[in-house]
Amino acid sequence: MSFFREFFGGRRERSAETAKKRLMMVLVDDRYKLTPELIEQMKVELAEVLSRYLPHVDADQIEVSLLHEDDNDRLHAQIPLKRGQQGDV
Amino acid sequence: MARAITITSGKGGVGKTTTTANLGTALAMRGARVAVIDADIGLRNLDVVMGLENRIVYDIVDVVEGRCRLRQALIKDKRLPELCLLPAAQTRDKDAVSPDQMIDLLAQLRSDFDFVLIDSPAGIEGGFRNAIAGADEVVIVTTPEVSAVRDADRIVGLVEAAEKGTPRLIVNRIKPRLVSRGEMLSVEDVLELLAIDLLGIVPDDETIVTSTNRGEAAVYDQTSLAGRAFLNIGRRLNGETVPFLDLTDQPGVLDRFLGMFGRRRS
Structure with missing residues (x-):
């Protein structure tokens, strides 16, 4: 749903927030496989x-x-x- | 007895060598006896950043292989007699020095210096292992980018596994304007992700290019905000409590800060 919100008029999430979320996922994977x-x-x-x-x-x-x-x-x-x-x- | 501190990062190009040169200089400016070691064998760089490239006669591999004594290989800084560089070999590879030899070398240096700073190569292989082998403490340099932070996290794990304690963090090349627009990870974000203690924050600063071009440490440059940040980190390493620079990009803050040093933003 957030995809549609972003796509139709909504503001795109700021890139620092995206970077942080992506890193959280990556680090969990790196640390604990x-x-x-x-x-x-x-x-x-x-x-x-x-x-x-x-x-x-x-x-x-x-x-x-x-x-x-x-x-x-x-x-x-x-x-x-x-x-x-x-x-x- | 010197404290041996390794400066490392995982990812290349985040500012390890610049950090080592500036922290070594900052500590020596405050009267400490400092040796900096370039542990990046085969990719010698600390000498050029410090402007000492023309003075090299012997290097770390010459010492380890017995072609000279340690004292002969140590190069005195141009300005600070208490600051010495042990250069890397340029023509050998990372296996030319073993972790045990590195520990021996540090043991010889410890009695003559207050600080030994070791500039680690990038990566997590042999060169990195050598660089942390004899360290009492480890400092990780990162930039606020996903790749650098990810690599820094790997290094935290490896340093803890090597029983060197929890490393401390320097966040380099912060761009306050981008952070305030939400387009760059903030120092707080990076700390939350890596969960280690902060040693310092260094703003992205063009004066670093100039000082590196000249082979002079940025800490000598009164107009350099990065130089100021490195001076503060040096003082923290020396056990002083120094507040972190306020790099919040509110109108006036940077102006006021630069104003303290007699410089105006154009």
């Missing part, structure tokens, strides 16, 4: 393991990102949970 495909695979496997303990864990809903806090790289996963209905496990 973690490609976008591997991240997708990791989500599927995370959902598999978590589904043994929790109802309704959907790989498509998991968001995995790499953060940098307190001088440490940190893998951050957001896993939305749905409350199971009675008797629905």
Whole structure:
């Protein structure tokens, strides 16, 4: 969608912002050999393991990102949970 | 006992040699005894940047292979008697010196100097490994460009793996006007990406071309903003607390800064 916004009248993102986003992706890949495909695979496997303990864990809903806090790289996963209905496990 | 500090970058052409020459000069101007070593064997350059190319008799490979004593190969700076250069060999390749020989060489220099600055070759191969082998600290030079920052990140990993501690960063060739327009990575962006401590910020400055043409360090040039930045970095290496230059491109800031040195922007 952002493509269309950019294309039709919207202002193009400034190049420094683009450079920073691209570098973030590249550096994660360089440091951890973690490609976008591997991240997708990791989500599927995370959902598999978590589904043994929790109802309704959907790989498509998991968001995995790499953060940098307190001088440490940190893998951050957001896993939305749905409350199971009675008797629905 | 000297502190041995390696200046490196990964990517070529980001200003390692200019940085080494200026920091060596800045430290010597403040009274420190400084040796600068050109570790870029086969691509000798620190001598021309310092204007000492006509004085070379022996080089680092001559010392390592025993053709001369270390003291004979050290070239005194033109202006500062406390500043010496150990030139690289121009006709040999990077394997002419081993990491152990580099460590030996530094051990000999340490007692006679306060600082030994080692100008590393670009890349992550043997020449780079030699340059960091005997270092107590490592300084990484980068420019605010994707390729240079990416290579700098690789170097951070390699320096930490070699147990040299976390290197400190110099961001070179910042163009404040481009940064304020959002068309160049800011120093803050680069620091956030690389997650290492900042040692200095050097603005892009045409006076560097002039001073390099003449073989004189920019730190001598009172009108050079880059020279001023290098002086500040030298003082920080010497343990002083010096605020970072404010390069924010607000009207008046640069004018006021240059005004301090008796120069006006045309």
